[in-house]
Amino acid sequence: MSDEVEAGLVRVRMDLSYDGTAFSGWAKQAGGRRTVQGEVEDALRTVTRSGERTYELTVAGRTDAGVHARGQVAHVDLPAQVWEAHREKLLKRLAGRLPRDVRVWALREAPAGFDARFAAVWRRYVYRVTDHPGGADPLLRHHVLWHDWPLDVAAMDAAAKPLIGEHDFAAYAKRREGATTIREILDFGVRRTAGGIVEIEVRADAFCHNQVRSMVGALLFVGDGHRGVEWPRKVLDARVRDSAVHVVRPHGLTLEEVGYPADELLAARSLAARNRRTLPGA
Structure with a gap:
């Protein structure tokens, strides 16, 4: 093409x-x-x-x-x-x-x-959650998920880090016929803002259908103590959907930014992005 x-x-x-x-x-x-x-x-x-x-x-x-x-x-x-x-x-x-x-x-x-x-080399998403016992700010209710358990942000951040890199994200994706589930996550981290909102930020070359919302679901289980820090990586390595991984509601998710290479590299990037990917040794 x-x-x-x-x-x-x-x-x-x-x-x-x-x-x-x-x-x-x-x-x-x-x-x-x-x-x-x-x-x-x-x-x-x-x-x-x-x-x-x-x-x-x-x-x-x-x-x-x-x-x-x-x-x-x-x-x-x-x-x-x-x-x-x-x-x-x-x-x-x-x-x-x-x-x-x-x-x-x-x-x-x-x-x-x-x-x-x-031609895009990465997309950056942020998912926003509040664990305030009173719920979400009414003025932010269409953009922030309410999670009714206290969240350990440090544990969530630690659980996110092993997912960085190029992996087969079949365990976190809704499969599509003929499509690969191999993606490369460039950055993945969790922080709490001064206003108390938990922001889960992920940047990758591309994402599978439902991948971000599934990974957020796994991190929330870690944050509220239902699973250990190592669990999201174990799910990834299994390469099959885990019924315990919930796809969280969409309204907390925002596409924040899309990155592109220098102008002289655009055509090469567009061509490379169309190639079906495999993992080394596959």
Whole structure:
């Protein structure tokens, strides 16, 4: 597959954020469900006066229903004449057309070889939890999970560290036909903020479906004393789903940031990311 943009089109990078509470995820779905992709594509079609034509977005990370994004990245290929006619006012026009739970912050012509999905070298997520006995702050209830047991943050952080590196995360993933479950976690840690919120932060080259929420579920079991610090790694090494690992609710999860290589490395990264991965010696 080539990352070359078709003649007459311009690839535009889009940086955006959204509150996922009222969305059925990023990707368009049958049945008229409300999605982030659907809202942005509809707004783009309207403000560019493109009639029935839809300009399809490619996104860095396809978030599930209820998951939020602060630093999502997408790209769209627009006819050169459409981009030239609207580029100066497109951002402001989208702000006037989009619903208030999704915002586009930047639009710019992408460098050669850029692909929002395949050129990304990492995605950084944060899952937020409160263990306050009174529950979650009402103003944060759509973004913070309430866990009704006290959490040992040091134990959770210690349990997260052995998951760093390249592994087969089949034990923490919802399997998809023909897809690999090998991923590389670059950073994984747990902290408590000054306001008392427990933040579980993980950065990886990519994630399997439900992987982050499953790993968070395992760490919560460690934090509240139901499992030992070594347990999440034992689950990983077993490479099979453990019924004790719960997929936590989506609303605590936010895609915070997506990283890309230098412009001259974009094309090579896009090509490499499409190769099916195996572990050394497999």
